[in-house]
Amino acid sequence: MPMRDDWHTGARIREQRRLAHLTQRQLADQLPYSYSLLNQVECGAREASPALITAVATVLRIDTSLLTEAKTMTHLQRRRLAALMHPIRAAFDLFDLDPDRAAETAPLSELAATADAVCRQVRATRLRAAAEELPGLIVGLTHIVRTRPETEAWRALASAYRTAHDIALKVGYPDLAAVALDRMGWAAERACDPCLAAVRQYKRALARQESEELGHRLVRAGHALLAGETTREALAVAGQLHLGAVAVSARAGNHKAVAGHLEAARDLAAQVGGEAGDVHWLSFGRTNIDLHALGAQVRMRQWDEGLAQARAMRLPPSMLMSRRARYLVDRAVVEMETGHTTASLRHLVEARRLAPEQTRYLPGTRDAVSGLVHTMRRPPDGLTHLAAWIGL
Incomplete structure (x- = not known):
């Protein structure tokens, strides 16, 4: 289909x-x-x-x-999202303004801990809670780097911008996500952290859907930043860059490049050892590589191969909720495309139960729900509710 x-x-x-x-x-x-x-x-x-x-x-x-209207959400949902994202956008504008030196801000140690906490919230798919924390966090860290710059402050600010990018992209604000990556680069450069800078190139590559060549150039730029680095952190980031190249190549239907980058990622995973969930929240490892392989099969419309891959996978209990939800939605798509409508609906319902904020905005959710509406002669109530929930 x-x-x-x-x-x-x-x-x-x-x-x-x-x-x-x-x-x-x-x-x-x-x-x-x-x-x-x-x-x-x-x-x-x-x-x-x-x-x-x-x-x-x-x-x-x-x-x-x-x-x-070709909508992915209701007008009410859009208004609520706009109200949530506006303070983040406003906080971005402070980066080059003279600070209010009389303003009070939390200690750097507290703000750095908050930066890590909001990143953790996004991985747990608590997008709204993270978004509500971000404006104050960015304002506080921006004040510190403009008044008494320290490496730790720049690193925490780069992390906060990265989290803002992830949230904006997940809820359908690509313009704001692009600004967040620019700000992340500004902060990462001043933190003198090649791994953070390389993570930014990985994010940029994923955003460049219109050009395979540009996506691969960004991946190569990320690898160049890590040249000579042999730490476990650098190896995990290098592997994640290869997974970014997998997504770039899959969008272009470049099967050979997909296979090559998956192999390179597996080689690096063997060097890292285990799942590197502690490295910039990338969760680089064998399971994440399998998830990217499944995502590539979905993008390249390899439905039978994708179905076999999805059904063979066993996610560990420690897998981040954001990754688990993406797997369930990808599996729902391949189940639907191969005619297993009941299973597809079951996985969509499970994804919504586990990670409602993320599942609602994943493009695959709309693809699967729409496909089921087209396919099922009399859509069950569960499908009707899902369709209304995503604004179909």
């Missing part, structure tokens, strides 16, 4: 009709339009008129915007 890219109005009418448990004939019987016209609109052969859209929305008891 192909992934859905037909987000025309007719396709959205079809989805909303199925969520209402109506056949085309049943909906047409309640409209002042023919069954033939509805059929043509749903398949994209004819354009839906404003009057037809209004009539369908009235029968289905939904807002017309659900049929005319």
Whole structure:
């Protein structure tokens, strides 16, 4: 089954009709339009008129915007997110302003501990709690580096910006995520920390979806920063850079490059030994490599291989919740694409239970839910609730 890219109005009418448990004939019987016209609109052969859209929305008891806007969340969800992200954006603007020297701030040791704690919250998928902590954290650390700069302060500030990037990307604010990476680079350079700087290049590579060449250049730049470094930390970051290259190559459908970078990552994992969950919260190790291999199969539409990989995996209890949720969503996608709709829905429900804040915004969640709506003749209540939850 192909992934859905037909987000025309007719396709959205079809989805909303199925969520209402109506056949085309049943909906047409309640409209002042023919069954033939509805059929043509749903398949994209004819354009839906404003009057037809209004009539369908009235029968289905939904807002017309659900049929005319390609949304990944409701307007209420967007407003709440905007209110959450605005203070973070404002905190970013302080980086080059003269500090208020009379302002009081928490001790550096306390702020550094908070920087680590918010990073841990993101890995536990408590995105809202982390986002609420970030503005004050960034303001405090920015004040310190502008008044009495210390390496530890610069390192903590780089970590805070990295966390801001992760949150912004997860909730659909790519512009803010890009600014966060710029600020992370500014702080990491002053911290003189090659591993932090290399982690930034890894994040930049993942964000460059439009160009495989640029993504690989960023990965190579990250490896250059680590040249001559032989610590366990540097080896883990180098391995994670290879996993970034896996994602870059998979998006381009470059099977050979994917295989090569997975092999290089496995070689480095053997040198690191065990799961390096303590290294910049990257969780680099064999399990994370397997998760990236599964993600690559999803991106390259290798559904049968992905299904076998997903079903063979056994995640350790220590696996970070963010990684566990991503696995469940990727597995839901491959189960759906290979016709195992009940299993797919089960994994989506489990992902929502374990990590609701992250699962709602993962692109794979929308792909899987939409695919199930298209596939299941009469969507069960669980699917209907999931569709409403993500704003489908």
